[in-house]
Amino acid sequence: MALKLHVIHAKEFVQMTPEGKYDFDSTRDMLIEAVAASAKSPDHEILLDLRGAHANLTMVDVYYLAAELDRRGAVFREKIALLLTKEQKWDQAKFFELCALNRGLDVGAFNSYEEAINWLFPSSEVPNGDDE
Numbered sequence: 001m002a003l004k005l006h007v008i009h010a011k012e013f014v015q016m017t018p019e020g021k022y023d024f025d026s027t028r029d030m031l032i033e034a035v036a037a038s039a040k041s042p043d044h045e046i047l048l049d050l051r052g053a054h055a056n057l058t059m060v061d062v063y064y065l066a067a068e069l070d071r072r073g074a075v076f077r078e079k080i081a082l083l084l085t086k087e088q089k090w091d092q093a094k095f096f097e098l099c100a101l102n103r104g105l106d107v108g109a110f111n112s113y114e115e116a117i118n119w120l121f122p123s124s125e126v127p128n129g130d131d132e
Helices: 024-039 059-071 090-102 113-120
Strands: 005-009 045-049 080-083 107-110
Touching: 005 024, 024 045, 024 059, 045 113, 059 090, 080 090, 080 113, 090 107, 107 113
Parallel strands: 005 045, 045 080, 080 107
Antiparallel strands: none
């Protein structure tokens, strides 16, 4: 079985105003567009690489972002792993995970690439080479 992963890097969706301030509305729209495009391919898991992203989201912004993903419905039914560094706002990532899970979305927040991949593809799904 082939493992299918689509990695979306923060630079693909984080938007700034001409004044250099974080633009929540544009970023939200770009993120939803990027994830929706990835979700159109069946059986693809999504890794949202937020390492290096510097956005000043409030908890209210995080809540509304999860609600917006839920509002888009079936487009977001694959797993979505959030990958952050240990220095980033971990509380916000875990709050987003909680908000998404409460809406039936399969989202996990990680600060290790290996943990994110292991969550996306449990060992029972990973071919061991004997299947050939």
